[in-house]
Amino acid sequence: MSIKNIAVLVSGGGTNLQALIDAQNSGIIKSGKIGLVISNNPDAFALERAKKADIKTAVCNKKDFASAELFEEKLISLLEENKTDFIVLAGFMCILSEKFTSRFEKRIINVHPSLIPSFCGKGFYGLHVHEAALKYGVKVTGATVHFVNEIPDGGEIIMQKAVEIRDGDTPETLQKRVMEEAEWKILPLSLEKVCGEM
Ligand code: GAR
Numbered sequence: 001m002s003i004k005n006i007a008v009l010v011s012g013g014g015t016n017l018q019a020l021i022d023a024q025n026s027g028i029i030k031s032g033k034i035g036l037v038i039s040n041n042p043d044a045f046a047l048e049r050a051k052k053a054d055i056k057t058a059v060c061n062k063k064d065f066a067s068a069e070l071f072e073e074k075l076i077s078l079l080e081e082n083k084t085d086f087i088v089l090a091g092f093m094c095i096l097s098e099k100f101t102s103r104f105e106k107r108i109i110n111v112h113p114s115l116i117p118s119f120c121g122k123g124f125y126g127l128h129v130h131e132a133a134l135k136y137g138v139k140v141t142g143a144t145v146h147f148v149n150e151i152p153d154g155g156e157i158i159m160q161k162a163v164e165i166r167d168g169d170t171p172e173t174l175q176k177r178v179m180e181e182a183e184w185k186i187l188p189l190s191l192e193k194v195c196g197e198m
Contacts, residue, residue: 014046023188143182
């Protein structure tokens with residue numbers, strides 16, 4: 001079985017990217033290797049994490065393109081030039097079109113910071129997800145890793161992990177706990193699972 005060439009798409013701090021790099025170094029991820037990190041945000045700290053780990057980086061900023069279609073065409077050419085087999089969205093804050101997702105069917109996964117189908121879909125990203133969970137008053141939240149299709153956060157679920165909400169939680173404390181207890185664990189495990197099955 002060949003080792004899959006993985007591209008990770010990021011937008012911000014890149015703690016989930018770091019969890020993948022660490023899992024690769026510790027041998028949790030062995031069926032794939034991160035060959036490229038693409039950020040839509042030139043200032044993303046995730047790019048520094050990739051460089052420190054000697055991973056090739058690229059910036060593809062939507063603002064530099066006249067249309068969403070041209071932005072996605074550039075993303076596709078970067079992925080194809082690098083012979084990408086598998087794509088991970090790790091805090092990537094752009095919604096991808098059906099044209100893009102169908103080209104990589106069952107070859108893109110995303111981590112989302114809630115138990116899908118709660119608090120997901122358009123407008124639910126980053127801290128907003130945790131704000132919504134606290135506002136609703138749920139007592140349990142968590143994270144989900146799922147395949148990406150044309151429906152935002154709507155693809156087949158691969159893994160989920162629940163996280164308790166505590167009295168006095170703020171969106172920030174909850175985000176941190178969901179990352180530590182759920183996202184950073186199930187994202188590497190899911191990636192290894194799907195790459196191993198490919
Ligand atoms: C993570 O919590 C991730 O689940 C979320 O953004 C954060 C990125 O953090 N993604 C979404 O909300 C996507 N809908 P990171 O850059 O430190 O990995």
